[in-house]
Amino acid sequence: MERVLVGIASARRGGDRRSAVDEAQNIMCDAWEAPTREQAVALARKALAVSADCADAYNLLAEEAAESLEEAIDLYRKGVEAGERALGKKVFEEDVGYFWGLLETRPYMRARAGLAQCLWEAGRREEAVEHYWELLRLNPNDNQGIRDLLMPCLIELGRDEDAERLFKQYEEDGMAVWMYSRVLLDFRKQGDSPAAEKSLRAALDQNRHVPSYLLGRKKIPRVLPGYYGFGDENEAVLYAVGNRAAWKATPGALEWLAANTRS
Known part of the structure; x- marks a missing residue:
């Protein structure tokens, strides 16, 4: 399907002759479906030989071929730069707010998200x-779930005002990340308080499994789940993995959570 949509996007941008970027992107469709890592990497390199502006080729190489975190950062950065060249300045001036909805922006968005995650891991x-x-500015609809990555970062950095601003931007989100982030923000602001207790009750109603994984009562599986559902254990596992550092950065938070979820 994405292969077909690439062709449609190309036609809208200027005729029915595919550009080199579109040809490279079609090669990447094959790369993602390749049966082995080696074949996928070879196809990504083939795509770059067709067009150095194929951001997704750099994305795949960062994920599958990088031998160090710094190499992954370099590849993702090249992917961001490739995406910027492929899209052109006009898209960044006229289509802010609609990124990801435009198919041709997705490789760039994937590259920038991958870069951000690696930079965080590297301590930057x-x-x-x-x-x-x-x-999020480019795509406030947040199809990538960037807010779920950003929220614990802000809390861990002690940027509570920014975290509150982010929470309000997506306050209708009812998933575990948002519900338990509300708990943590209330505890950081007011400590052991009626507000924090109320938020905790609401979060437990949404997903009762989170405290067990957050507190170590249940072990995180060696292989993380590749999907999750509303209120299920997979969601709890992924929340704990992504957010425990933010809880640990809040003095007394885990102890308070343990005392209020003994049952």
Whole structure:
């Protein structure tokens, strides 16, 4: 399907002759479906030989071929630069707010998200946060779930005002990340309080499994789940993995959670 949509996007941008970027992107469709890592990497390199502006080729190489975190950062950065060249300045001036809805922006968005995650892992945290904010500015609908990555970063950095601003931007989100982030923000602001207790009750109603994984009562599986559903254990596992550092960065938060979820 994406292969077909690439052709449609190409036609809308200027005729029915596919550009080199579109040809490279079609090769990437094959790369994602390749049966082995080696074949996928070879196809990504083939795509770059067709067009150096194929951001998704850099994305795949960052995920599958990078031998270090710094190499992954370099590849993702090249992917961002490739995406910028492929899209052109006009898209960044006229289509802000609609990114991801435009198919041709997705490789760039994937590259920038991957770059942000690697920068955070490398300890370059302010840089990572800036990229996350920019992704949300370009695509406030947040099809990538960037807000779920940004929220614990802000809390861990002690940027509670920014975290509150982010929460209000997506306050209708009813998933575990948002419900338990509300709990943590209330505890950070008021400590053991009626507000924090109320938020905790609401969060437990949404997903009762989270405290068990957050507190270590249940072990995180060696292989993380590739999907999750509303209120299920997979959601709890992924929340704990992504957010425990933010809870640990809040003095007394885990102890308070343990005392209020003994049953």
